[in-house]
Amino acid sequence: MVIVVDAMGGDFAPQAAVRGALASAERLPAQIVLVGRPQEIEKHLPASAQRPANLQIVAANDVIQMEADPTRGALRRQDASLFVAVDMVRRQEAQAIVSAGNSGALLTLAHTQLGVIEGVRRPGIAAPMISQRGPGVIIDGGANADCQPIHLAQFGLMGSIYAEYALDIEEPRVGLLSIGSEPSKGNSLTRGAFDMLTEMPINFVGNIEADGIFNGQADVTVADGFVGNVALKTAEAMAHFLMGDLHNCLCDGLSGKVAALLLGNKLGSLRQRYDYANYGGAPLLGVQGIAVFSHGRSDERAIASAICVAHRAAEGGVVEHLRQACRQLVVEAN
């Protein structure tokens, strides 16, 4: 298995990407390929003799900046690290691509270069969400701001397949994010999607509210990309804000500082748990390959866990399972 990493993407590139790739190469039974400016990549690596044999560099001298408008030009930047990396998946030289760079550009390139799986109306981003019952995802995490009911129904199917084959969840429970649990609750989009979801070959558990994401009522939460993105960012912002207040409590006076010492590791793992940058990446489901988005603010560990997400998705054969399930949809529609 080969996983390509866009070495030049993200706020802390290339260091975070290179270090994350190095750590992954030491841990995973996969070829890890760093794509970018060789000189800049080399700076953050040990001398060649000390490198893991499964870590390689492929040269690409151009970089698509974080703030660049992705709809313009991404496709013409054929020497950009992101373009070269995605192209390796297109040419089947790699199974997966990971980038913390310009997410709009990755979206555009994954769509157009890899192509959409037959039967899929809209690829959707499966973004990780924590819950008390373990890992879960919300789909769509932001690829499609305007959706129709059929798109949501397909997100439910794709999310279910991902949860089953990449997250090893048996019969994943799929919930529709809404503002009330009764089928009649929600907006016209969710009411339309509700019936379609009941007809999908998935374990649909009905409408859930935000607390249902966290308490694990569903493994897969379905929403349009606008609502999904708002939910993700609200959860992230609330955790960040609350952790900041807790930090202030623990810095305030001698008693606060002693309490912080006493809590030590427990507090550290609490922080880790709620730090979205450490969750791993979010794959775009519905394209002909594995494309994993990592947070723009990704540090070395975030990149490593995004690579891990890519590895699990590739190992689980998620793309092939999606193809089969969507072929079935096409057959039934005809």
Add this chain to the structure above:
Amino acid sequence: MVIVVDAMGGDFAPQAAVRGALASAERLPAQIVLVGRPQEIEKHLPASAQRPANLQIVAANDVIQMEADPTRGALRRQDASLFVAVDMVRRQEAQAIVSAGNSGALLTLAHTQLGVIEGVRRPGIAAPMISQRGPGVIIDGGANADCQPIHLAQFGLMGSIYAEYALDIEEPRVGLLSIGSEPSKGNSLTRGAFDMLTEMPINFVGNIEADGIFNGQADVTVADGFVGNVALKTAEAMAHFLMGDLHNCLCDGLSGKVAALLLGNKLGSLRQRYDYANYGGAPLLGVQGIAVFSHGRSDERAIASAICVAHRAAEGGVVEHLRQACRQLVVEAN
């Protein structure tokens, strides 16, 4: 000023409502009227001689249950506490009504009995949101699941007036909740609303993301009722979930317990800050009177702070200011 409280509404009625009203009567320069079954109300009050003179009881023997379908029957339940309470505002015997009961029924009754202010397309719920810069609101908190751009633009205007006259914020900053800060980011609804908001007589600061709510980029956050409700409930659920984990940290082993003792009051005030039940109520803006929704799970303090919200809105003349601003809109449209 007279504020009526639906004594029978909410998960902990009548006790929470009665005790909250009693505490408010002792504190506020206003008549507080409890509406409901007198015998059940009396149980939670001191003997008549010891009661504040500004606390009264109005009898209503029927109760609209929390789970009742509000679209059916709420208007026919003329002896229900909620109906009687709203009707006192309609007859101008009171300026404001507070209820922790069936929110759909309150919405229906406020709309139909009080009537909508001329020029207002859709009344919206201004739900309190915490931020690092002080109080703020998100509007609409859930009254309108499907919206058009003009509704969002009006929410911005109404929220701005509320923030100015009830929350005493000068030139409130109004932000549009979206998934990117550039005007082009968002869905078709927010892109349409963006231009309309720039033409409203308000201090529109453009698109904000969820972190902008918490770090105080805006005092008033505009969203459709579906998105607003998802954001509110996600923030609430995340805070609840994280606080639960923190609680477990502090119960775990001797070091955790000692740390909890050391943190003492600081931890208590942190908990209070993130407990949405303590935020006060959410007024429905755009109807001819003040109708404040309190959380179904409201305890005594939550009811008291919802009454405080009602008092500030009435004292600030929010309804009159809304009438003036909306009359202006009607004039300009003609």
